[in-house]
Amino acid sequence: MALIEAKEITKIYRIGEIQVKALKDVFVTIEKGEFVSVMGPSGSGKSTFMNVLGCLDKPTSGDYLLENIHIGGLGRDELAAIRNKKIGFVFQGFNLLPRTSAMENVELPLLYDGISARERQEKALEALKNVGLEGRGDHHPNQLSGGQQQRVAIARALVNNAPLILADEPTGNLDSKTSAEIMELFTKLNTQSDITIIIVTHENDIAAYSRRTIKFLDGRIISDDKKEKR
Amino acid sequence: MINIPSTLKIAFRALKVNKMRSALTMLGIIIGVGAVIAMLAVGTGASKRISEQISSIGSNLIIIVPGATTAGGVRMGSGTQPTLTMGDAEAIKKECSAVSDVAPVLSGVAQVVYGHQNWSTGVVGTSPSMLTVRDWALSSGRSFTDQDVKSATKVCLLGQSVVDNLFGDMNPVGQVIRIKNVPFTVVGVLAAKGQDPRGQDQDDTILVPVTTAQKKLFGTTFPGMVRIIMVKAKSIDDLASAEKQINSLLRQRHRIGPKQDNDFTVRNLTSVMQTAEESTQIMAILLGAIASVSLLVGGIGIMNIMLVSVTERTREIGIRMAIGAKTWDIRLQFIIEALILSLIGGIAGIVAGISSSELISIFAGWTTIVSPFSIVLAFGFSGLVGIFFGFYPAYKASLLDPIEALRYE
Numbered sequence: 225m226a227l228i229e230a231k232e233i234t235k236i237y238r239i240g241e242i243q244v245k246a247l248k249d250v251f252v253t254i255e256k257g258e259f260v261s262v263m264g265p266s267g268s269g270k271s272t273f274m275n276v277l278g279c280l281d282k283p284t285s286g287d288y289l290l291e292n293i294h295i296g297g298l299g300r301d302e303l304a305a306i307r308n309k310k311i312g313f314v315f316q317g318f319n320l321l322p323r324t325s326a327m328e329n330v331e332l333p334l335l336y337d338g339i340s341a342r343e344r345q346e347k348a349l350e351a352l353k354n355v356g357l358e359g360r361g362d363h364h365p366n367q368l369s370g371g372q373q374q375r376v377a378i379a380r381a382l383v384n385n386a387p388l389i390l391a392d393e394p395t396g397n398l399d400s401k402t403s404a405e406i407m408e409l410f411t412k413l414n415t416q417s418d419i420t421i422i423i424v425t426h427e428n429d430i431a432a433y434s435r436r437t438i439k440f441l442d443g444r445i446i447s448d449d450k451k452e453k454r
Numbered sequence: 455m456i457n458i459p460s461t462l463k464i465a466f467r468a469l470k471v472n473k474m475r476s477a478l479t480m481l482g483i484i485i486g487v488g489a490v491i492a493m494l495a496v497g498t499g500a501s502k503r504i505s506e507q508i509s510s511i512g513s514n515l516i517i518i519v520p521g522a523t524t525a526g527g528v529r530m531g532s533g534t535q536p537t538l539t540m541g542d543a544e545a546i547k548k549e550c551s552a553v554s555d556v557a558p559v560l561s562g563v564a565q566v567v568y569g570h571q572n573w574s575t576g577v578v579g580t581s582p583s584m585l586t587v588r589d590w591a592l593s594s595g596r597s598f599t600d601q602d603v604k605s606a607t608k609v610c611l612l613g614q615s616v617v618d619n620l621f622g623d624m625n626p627v628g629q630v631i632r633i634k635n636v637p638f639t640v641v642g643v644l645a646a647k648g649q650d651p652r653g654q655d656q657d658d659t660i661l662v663p664v665t666t667a668q669k670k671l672f673g674t675t676f677p678g679m680v681r682i683i684m685v686k687a688k689s690i691d692d693l694a695s696a697e698k699q700i701n702s703l704l705r706q707r708h709r710i711g712p713k714q715d716n717d718f719t720v721r722n723l724t725s726v727m728q729t730a731e732e733s734t735q736i737m738a739i740l741l742g743a744i745a746s747v748s749l750l751v752g753g754i755g756i757m758n759i760m761l762v763s764v765t766e767r768t769r770e771i772g773i774r775m776a777i778g779a780k781t782w783d784i785r786l787q788f789i790i791e792a793l794i795l796s797l798i799g800g801i802a803g804i805v806a807g808i809s810s811s812e813l814i815s816i817f818a819g820w821t822t823i824v825s826p827f828s829i830v831l832a833f834g835f836s837g838l839v840g841i842f843f844g845f846y847p848a849y850k851a852s853l854l855d856p857i858e859a860l861r862y863e
């Protein structure tokens with residue numbers, strides 16, 4: 225069973241009279257444990273693709289199955305529950321809650337999963353340790369560097385043991401050294417915990433960390449290359 | 455699923471970020487709740503005072519005075535023509551079925567002396583039934599009796615103010631005082647009643663047998679003539695029929711023809727006072743209603759600030775949604791925030807309301823009563839205001855599209 229099966233996915237945005245076809249007939253299958261990079265020029269539909277995979281947006285047509293669940297038939301709150309349990313998001317702009325400690329930011333997905341305060345703390349501490357931020361739990365986002373903030377975001381994505389992490393340009397706001405550190409962290413999570421990781425990037429250096437690269441152009445997949453050696 | 459302690463924590467944090475704004479929003483509720491409580495306290499105080507005064511005059515009380523009234527009001531000379539007699543009083547007692555008791559009044563002002571003390575006061579010649587008619591208790595001694603009235607004994611009952619002025623702390627029962635130089639033995643002291651609705655001291659009085667008053671104090675040209683007759687109806691529902699019965703009885707006794715005006719006037723004091731009480735109650739409700747408008751305005755303030763807050767925190771809402779917050783997680787977050795604002799405002803408003811009621815009674819001298827009901831009402835109302843005005847912003851927040859919200863700058 226594939227983790228992700230996307231069949232003939234189309235996404236059309238309508239702005240008044242104009243139709244923008246952001247995704248056209250996208251077929252993709254991603255197995256559990258893969259490390260995929262998504263590339264393509266600006267406006268080619270990468271973010272739209274990630275939003276569909278992340279259950280934040282529904283395709284105009286086509287079928288999307290995540291762990292064999294038909295996402296198309298789900299309501300708002302059911303989608304929220306899927307995002308909560310199965311998907312971790314890492315954004316270009318970190319998207320941490322301001323004026324909220326790293327610890328509480330990491331606990332957030334557990335909060336919406338109805339997990340007790342004690343268990344939340346234990347899991348959040350472990351996740352922070354996993355991304356190398358032991359002892360930084362009390363820091364607020366504005367007291368952390370960009371790289372550290374992105375680590376907190378990764379810890380937040382990890383904390384609910386989601387099988388899938390979606391990262392839309394996670395290194396877009398970071399310098400190359402910090403970017404490399406973040407990519408190494410992703411690689412570690414992928415190999416050690418078998419977490420499926422999909423990242424969007426414009427840079428070949430970053431894509432080089434992955435073992436499969438999907439290229440978009442004008443809303444279509446134009447290439448899908450797997451590196452065989454591990 | 456929804457986690458109350460964390461939601462509370464999130465709400466308090468959000469409110470703390472904009473302390474000034476939260477405080478000003480609360481101020482709207484504080485003023486609203488405070489005004490409701492203070493206005494209700496003023497209204498309740500006023501109607502309590504009036505009902506106390508009603509019961510101090512005596513319940514179900516009817517007063518008959520000589521002279522006629524016209525539709526336009528009291529005619530000149532009312533109460534001066536000598537038309538009422540002891541016989542009238544006795545007839546009313548005997549014939550009117552709606553009447554429970556009757557007391558004649560033959561009164562005047564007299565100089566009263568005890569030892570070296572002297573005092574000028576109203577002396578009322580009456581019968582022992584005066585005490586039941588006016589619901590007047592004795593604080594010491596005994597009443598004079600019907601026998602005392604028959605034999606015109608020189609005994610008297612003193613009001614508390616007379617006792618204070620003539621005797622100080624001494625027990626007056628058994629002492630002899632001189633009224634218009636006539637010696638009277640004090641047999642009892644009336645319990646204090648306080649002021650009547652017109653502000654007159656009801657305790658500055660002396661009661662003596664009506665016959666003694668006629669013979670020794672206020673000699674009248676016609677024996678048996680009285681100034682006023684006081685009547686107690688059997689119950690509040692009997693007041694109207696008692697009034698009717700007295701009217702027809704006295705017209706008959708005074709031989710007044712069908713087209714002639716009465717030579718007496720029947721006044722139903724209780725119903726007059728009740729109208730006054732009802733109108734103060736209506737006043738109280740009106741004041742409370744006006745004050746609750748300000749609570750409503752406070753609620754609109756909450757809604758306004760919550761709408762601003764939702765817009766400012768669009769991105770935060772997007773993050774929460776992406777991470778798994780459901781519709782009601784988001785709604786409750788904002789509703790609870792609004793509720794905290796309104797309930798803290800409500801509690802502070804209760805304090806403000808109670809203290810301003812105190813200030814009103816100190817500086818304006820009005821009786822104010824903060825009833826527990828008004829506190830519960832105002833607090834409950836402020837909670838409802840919070841939920842009601844918090845709901846729309848919360849609803850708006852929950853409908854945001856997560857992608858758009860995440861993109862919001």
Ligand SMILES: Nc1ncnc2c1ncn2[C@@H]1O[C@H](COP(=O)(O)OP(=O)(O)OP(=O)(O)O)[C@@H](O)[C@H]1O
Nearest residue numbers: 237238239244246265266267268269270271272273
């Ligand atoms: N909400 C929207 N409304 C209308 N058009 C949209 C919307 N979101 C995306 N589009 C359009 O869909 C197309 C694909 O956009 P998308 O954001 O997926 O590109 P992208 O590959 O992520 O680009 P970038 O590398 O710049 O992030 C673009 O033409 C864009 O203008």
Ligand SMILES: [Mg+2]
Nearest residue numbers: 270271272392
């Ligand atoms: Mg993009």
